[in-house]
Amino acid sequence: MRRRLAPYLLVLPGGVWLLLFFAVPMVTMLSLSLQQGDIVNGYVFTGHWQTYVDAISAYRTQLVRSLMYGGIATIVLIVVSFPVAYWIAFYGGRRKPTYLLLLLLPFFVSFVLRTISWRYILTDDGFVLGPLKDSGLVGASFHILGTPFAVIAGLVYNFLPFMVLPVYVALERIDPRVVEAARDLYASPATTFRKVIFPLALPGVFAGVLMTFVPASSDYVNSAVLGSSSTTMIGQVIQAQYLTNSDYPTASALSFTLMAVLLIGVFAYARALGTEDVMKVAAR
């Protein structure tokens, strides 16, 4: 009897915490998005679906832009990270842990501080663009800050380890004998990569996509620090609606829409691949 109860007793405290502060708030938010009223007089549940229609039509541009930036950043992340993960996994030798630590170094600095540091580097009269402009190599009106490029580059920069690590784990687990077998069977290096190495690395890439796409498309720090009003992402809108305008129903409707779009995608994606596998890769 005690043995059968043991797992439940162990799960209970943490489970209750997650229920109270993860599940319940989601329900509260959903309910609030269907209420009407204001912060002074309180809110009444009216099942007002119109809030969703209004909010989505008002901020469709930002919503689509966020998903687009997130998607582009994720694709760039795969392209940038794969060779790094590949080199460390196959050529890193005894220095593998050192290289992984080097890749993680910047993440010992606060996320906000790191992003602001990029602003200092890329600013118009900073030490990169300043000399370039003085020497006339680039035009005086040229700038990087405030452009979609800066925002996407910031997203790629900030989420890089979440792509490199899962891909590295998947590549590292490949049995060298499988690769040798492909060579023995006269596969060219390109064919070996395409038919053996890449398919075996795919679970890692999938896990990396999961771990980068959601935070990248819902991010608002990069677009606020490195972007301009023409790169506003949905996260900034939601944050402003909650914390500046206190328009809770609209803000809740927008968050819920974002959550629904992202989570439906994530769960469909995870279901197709098996949650266990993804979690396993993510955990390492």
Place this chain on the structure above:
Amino acid sequence: MTQALEAPAESAAPAAGAVLQRRRLTGGRFLHIYTWLVIIWLVLPVLVMIAFGFNDTPGRYNQSWNGFTFKWYGRVFGIEALTEALIISLSVAIVTMLVAGALGTGIGYALGRYRFRGSGTVNLVMFATMSSPELVMGASLLTLFVSLGVGLGPVTIAIAHIMFSISFVAVVVRSRVLTLDRSIEEAAADLGANAWTTFWRITFPLILPAVGSGMMLAFALSVDDFVVTNFTAGTTTTFPLWIWGATRVGLPPQVNVMGTLIFMVGVLIAVLSSVRARHRRD
């Protein structure tokens, strides 16, 4: 493929092998350089941050180089609000580390050791907390606290941080429990130890490193968190929130100094623990 069949395998193999070898080497060298370029790109903003902590800037405008100085290290706690924010951040992180460490270890141990009804749901909820946008978790907690009329402050920040850290601790502990060699525990039982003694003398010491790294992860997640904190802090200011607020008026060099010190401590802990892990393996 056809080429391979036509040519006598014995004579073709070494030549092809040599070509392959050479190509592998140039490919490897190219990737080696590429990896280092990525590392430089990653580290560049950190170097800039560290450098500007030594900048002899006259005011708060710390964006152009005015000469080298150590003076900001002496005045690191010179801005009272910033020091206070750092203290709040560290206290919240310690509480998060302890509470999420305990709760997450419970879940992780149960999932790794027992098969029980509902474990699928627990996995699913953990997966949901780890993959939900931080923004939405923060926003929904804000709606909960607002509708309950709970005042926002360090307590609500800690509640939120514990919430998103539990799953990470649980995942780390679970993977350790799953790879545990059960025969050691069986040996203890065979030697007459009861379940309680076996757990505390054998199992717990074996999973302790995972509990430790889970707790360190929780600490790091908490200290660095901006998004969820921004929603649950109210008027309280943590270290990242203070930096965020100060961006418009310019960051004082003290921020660089604190960032540098936190960075150094983090790197030191990481290096020490990896050295210790290698030591143990050898």
